[in-house]
Amino acid sequence: xxxxxxxHAVGAVSLGLALMAPLNAFGQELNYGPPASSYVTEALxxxxxxxxxxxxMADGHPDLNGVWHHFFGELVxxxxxxxxxxxxxxxxxxxxxxxxxxxxxxxxxxxxxxxEYVAKVKFFNDNQVKEDHxxxxxxxxxxxxxxxxxxxxxxxxxxxxxxxxxxxQWRVIPLDGRGHGTDPEAEATDNGDSVGHWDxxxxxxxxxxxxxxxxxxxxxxFHSKNLHVVERLRRxxxxxxxxxxxxxxxxxxxxxxxxxxxxxxRDTLEAAAACVDNDQGHYVNQEHHDNAR
Amino acid sequence: xRTNLKKCLAVAAVAALASALPMVAxxxxxxxFDAGKVITLKGTVSRVDxxxxxxxIYLDVKDDSGKxxxxxxxxxxxxxxxxxxxxxxxxxxxxxxxxxxxxxKDGTEAFGFLLKLAYPDGHFYNLGxxxxxxxxxxxxxxx
Numbered sequence: 001x002x003x004x005x006x007x008h009a010v011g012a013v014s015l016g017l018a019l020m021a022p023l024n025a026f027g028q029e030l031n032y033g034p035p036a037s038s039y040v041t042e043a044l045x046x047x048x049x050x051x052x053x054x055x056x057m058a059d060g061h062p063d064l065n066g067v068w069h070h071f072f073g074e075l076v077x078x079x080x081x082x083x084x085x086x087x088x089x090x091x092x093x094x095x096x097x098x099x100x101x102x103x104x105x106x107x108x109x110x111x112x113x114x115x116e117y118v119a120k121v122k123f124f125n126d127n128q129v130k131e132d133h134x135x136x137x138x139x140x141x142x143x144x145x146x147x148x149x150x151x152x153x154x155x156x157x158x159x160x161x162x163x164x165x166x167x168x169q170w171r172v173i174p175l176d177g178r179g180h181g182t183d184p185e186a187e188a189t190d191n192g193d194s195v196g197h198w199d200x201x202x203x204x205x206x207x208x209x210x211x212x213x214x215x216x217x218x219x220x221x222f223h224s225k226n227l228h229v230v231e232r233l234r235r236x237x238x239x240x241x242x243x244x245x246x247x248x249x250x251x252x253x254x255x256x257x258x259x260x261x262x263x264x265x266r267d268t269l270e271a272a273a274a275c276v277d278n279d280q281g282h283y284v285n286q287e288h289h290d291n292a293r
Numbered sequence: 294x295r296t297n298l299k300k301c302l303a304v305a306a307v308a309a310l311a312s313a314l315p316m317v318a319x320x321x322x323x324x325x326f327d328a329g330k331v332i333t334l335k336g337t338v339s340r341v342d343x344x345x346x347x348x349x350i351y352l353d354v355k356d357d358s359g360k361x362x363x364x365x366x367x368x369x370x371x372x373x374x375x376x377x378x379x380x381x382x383x384x385x386x387x388x389x390x391x392x393x394x395x396x397x398k399d400g401t402e403a404f405g406f407l408l409k410l411a412y413p414d415g416h417f418y419n420l421g422x423x424x425x426x427x428x429x430x431x432x433x434x435x436x
Contacts, residue, residue: 071372071375075369075373075374075377076369076373076374076377076379076420077377078377078378078379079419081415081416082416083416083417083418083419084377084378084379084417084418084419084420085417085418085419085420085422086369086373086419086420086421086422087422129324135346137345137346165345165346165370165372166345166346167345270375272345272372273343273344273345273371273372274344274345275344275345275346276342276344276345278342278344278347278349278365278367279325279367285323285324
């Protein structure tokens with residue numbers, strides 16, 4: 001009860017701030033994938049997850065199968081007599097709004113661009129509502145879509161599933177030793193060309209041929225067609241240590257690395273509802289929020 | 294120990310909410326709607342589009358002459374309803390409601406951001422969070 005009340009009360013305050021926040025300042029907050037704090041929430045649901053035994057497949061490799069993230073939902077909740085409310089309505093305690101801010105996960109590192117591209121990032125950030133494809137129901141793509149939300153693994157391939165607000169996405173990652181495609185005419189795609197291999201107990205996924213219309217993350221963090229992404233996944237008990245490095249020597253001054261600890265969830269990954277861009281044409285300005293990916 | 298865990302969960306939930314909400318409210322409401330003006334409508338929900346990035350509720354509003362105008366009202370993302378018990382069917386099967394909303398800034402007629410649906414028997418669906426004001430006495434139509 002204590003948990004629910006706190007959640008709902010602060011939900012109302014947060015929603016008010018989130019919906020009404022003015023234009024975010026350039027570089028105000030870096031976001032990658034689903035909110036970093038949601039992984040903290042999921043870890044707290046299973047506090048001893050990392051101490052569980054690490055399961056292995058018949059071929060001896062760690063078993064990465066499972067749901068590793070899901071949206072927690074329940075932001076709308078019953079308030080009695082058949083009524084429902086988002087947050088705590090007008091009854092949010094004033095002390096919450098004026099109190100100290102809640103602790104947040106340690107901020108992610110910010111990608112460092114070559115000086116000649118800083119203005120381009122600013123332009124995209126200033127015009128994000130228009131320029132960001134992910135705000136218009138298009139797949140944010142790799143790496144912006146974040147760590148896998150569910151993994152299906154066999155001896156020869158891993159399939160990463162994502163219930164994204166732009167729709168349901170998946171990646172099929174061969175583990176049979178093949179290299180990247182060699183067709184020079186092959187189109188770049190949102191999820192790119194992924195191949196995987198095992199480095200000891202770590203699954204390493206190498207991704208090339210990524211669509212340069214997509215961004216690394218929120219706030220105008222664009223990339224070139226030469227982006228090269230490497231993901232490393234190591235299972236520890238019922239957790240996965242996930243690390244993503246984006247290397248784009250054309251526009252970045254140095255590779256950009258993000259880490260997350262994923263916790264095995266008992267819930268089913270629910271498919272996302274279809275995405276329909278009904279807002280197009282109704283914007284009167286470029287006001288937007290930090291978007292979590 | 295139990296209390297500590299609850300506190301931890303509450304803190305984590307707060308942190309998650311603080312960053313999750315902007316994720317899905319991806320453009321500012323103020324980029325599209327006039328949050329300085331609340332309109333009140335009286336009508337029946339005739340259609341619900343359960344889609345990302347926000348659901349849309351269509352409200353049939355009858356004016357004094359009997360002419361029906363269908364308002365298109367943007368609301369919150371479908372994932373906000375997960376596990377809540379408030380479903381598309383509940384929204385569709387309700388009686389006539391008194392509805393508050395922010396109007397569109399670009400002048401589009403019959404287009405707004407939904408705050409609250411209130412029904413004659415007293416039950417309500419407040420989807421505007423802390424932003425939803427109490428509905429003033431309802432006229433028969435907007436404006």
